[in-house]
Amino acid sequence: MMDAGRHPNIRLLTYSDVIDVSGYIGQFKVKVRQRPRYVDTTLCTGCGACVEACVYRKGVPNEFDAGLSKRRAAYIPLNGQGVPMKTVIDKDTCVWLSRGKCLKDCIKACPANAIDFDQKEEIVELNVGSIVVATGFDMFNPKRLSAYAYGKSPNILDGLQFERMSSATGPTKGLILTAEGKKPERVAIIHCVGSRDEHANRYCSRVCCMYALKHAHLVRDKTGAEVFEFYMDIRAFGKDDEEFYQRVQEEGVYFVRGRGAEVVVLNDGKLQVKAEDTTLGIPVQIGVDMVVLETAMEPQRDSDKVASLFGISRSASGFFQEAHPKLRPFHTNTEGVFLAGTCQAPKDVPDTVAHAGAAAGEVLSLLGRGTVVISPTTALVDEALCSGCKTCLALCPYAAISFIAQNGTGVVRINEALCKGCGTCTAACPAGAITARHFTDQQIVAELEGLFAIA
């Protein structure tokens, strides 16, 4: 991110949302709303004086620490490591912006005079040739599965919370501690929370097995606590993954082959995890100090809106649909719009890097060529026959047809860059004015004759 922020050919629009996309490959028009951050980024040096001065000391849950720490209304995203490394003032939390009353200590504290409460949102219009959608994922909220008692004890964490806790920049500076501030003596790790479950998501979230094993390793390494890992299958299919699994086994983690089915918060606040050890056929009840729910990756909550904005579709799981599951895994059905990373499906870091690299490569090759190669199987309108009835307009799934008014009536025209040759308009045209190139009636009849010909 830091390199992207510094690169002279990259214009980074952070704190921004795409609100409209029109046009097609080679000439997209993209409207971006830049939300006001109430800080002039050309002046702000990221010194953090305003953050210190912010009167909102009570704080709100810090998104970056998955709610394990608090942040104030003025903050530098990603615990001070965001790009650009400049303050944002969150308008819903800021006392001045939400209630109109505040001492505004931040203004007094800022040595660069960068704070500007009059900042308004800005609409930026961009002309671009291609688009890479890399909107990422959301974490499954385990509150949706009541059996895990998530939210009923501060010692029941989801995968991301544990990840933050074990990070050196996290709320405990990397120490693995219970809410009571002690090293845990026994930790349960539960796989497949929110994945492989008809009550949540049917898909396997793919990365959880390996991050769960990493968590087990971290607990063993940092605290020496006993770790009970409840799993159904260990899916360690990546390079060196099985070897890592073996190493974690050697570290003395107790592997229980059975789904962690219930977490009970006992009356004294202690936790108990219930499962069946399916290899033995016996019930398991383990008392622990901490439970880590290895939660699934989910599509972003607004992925339906993003999909319709960019004209891409979604698969049954809600992730963005690639053009072909094997051969075009980072393309979409809209030419010039590509996918990168977990917005397409759950992925680990190396897979995300590979996916994103491929999407970037495709964009570069388009830039290098300067022209677009399209498929020859597009629809063709015989304008002499077209009566201008517009039947085809509404039917085209790719919005490739436009109406050209001519002397009181008009004709339709196909944009060959957008047309996928699906044939819908061809079949629907009442005047028979549209043909599908390479699939004309004549060609199909000839094919049929060949098929049914007596040898």
Next chain:
Amino acid sequence: MSLKQLGVLTEERLDREFIKQVEPDWKQVLTCFQCGTCSVSCPAVELMDYTPRQLWQLMRLGLRDQVLNSRTFWLCTQCYACSARCPRGIMTGDTMRHLREWAVAQNLEIPQNILQLRGTVNATYNILNEDNRSRMIWSQNLEPLPAQLGSTSQRGAEALLFIGCVSSFYPQAYSIPQALVQILERAKVNYTTLGDDEWCCGYPLFGAGMTEDVARFAQHNIEQVKALEPKTLVTTCASCYHTWQHLYPAYANGRGKFGFQVLHATEFLANLIEENRVKLAKLPWVVTYHDPCDLGRKNGVYDAPRAVIKGIPGITLREMTNNREDAMCCGGGGDVAMSEAAVTEDIAARRLAQATSTGAEALVSACQQCKRTLLGAARKTKARIKILDITELVWQAMEK
């Protein structure tokens, strides 16, 4: 059960048709990935020879004799805790019942008391082998006997009370319909009952895998209630409620069209409280609420009983560790109380322990069978906790 006793699995032992014969939804059972969630959720698992998970595997492999000789599906309390959690969405509770159906249809050896139950219900129209003409015995010591109860079979009433066998004949449960009619009298609700024309709803036969026997009970009860044209059928029995909601529509002329609404007493009471027709006085008790499986998990009625309890001024509701969709069964379902009383007692004692550990002075339920089993457990363990039905609690709190 030691799994070694199963011997060696060879291709000759696979009965490939078995699962298709037993379970209409067999394809779903094939998707089981043996995670053990059903076993963990099952209140009776420790008393079973095979855990539910093992039973599915035996079914999938077609080890017919091992499945049919297992006691596991006869110990199922039909609480559906397993089904509610199964990550594959398998209706495991249905499969347990389908195994019973198969055993009944094939004339296999089934628990003696279950067989007896069939004879009893079919001959006397109630589960207790009592003379059905004494159905109203529960009302006899009401002083004074409300006039509305004396003249049964009143047409067009606001509420027809479907009492249910347990409340009608088990003295420990008489107080439930008694409380309800007293509440209704005070709320000036026009109500009636079927009197001696009420028959068992048939749910105990359904649960025993004798689905075919249910038809005549359904038809009789639907006809009787329809003839009286009530606005609403109200029942305090969670099982009768489930039967009316989910089994009877198939037997009604024009599926699901009874011509009247079916409400559980908790829903009816919640409405009365909201309409301010029931006035509640202060009752500074700490209570906990037990979700009956037939009302909660099987019908999603979680909020109405809680609204009723919280409608009482001064009351404190303390939830047990397992509540709502995760509630633990009282042990009284699935006819297990008849065939394996010790299993029911064991489960009830564990549920009672959850209730007492909340520190509540009263355990409130909304099902007469739950009250009966939990009361039994409280007496046996000498637990210092009141066991009440929600109607009794409301009556207790009503301004007198």
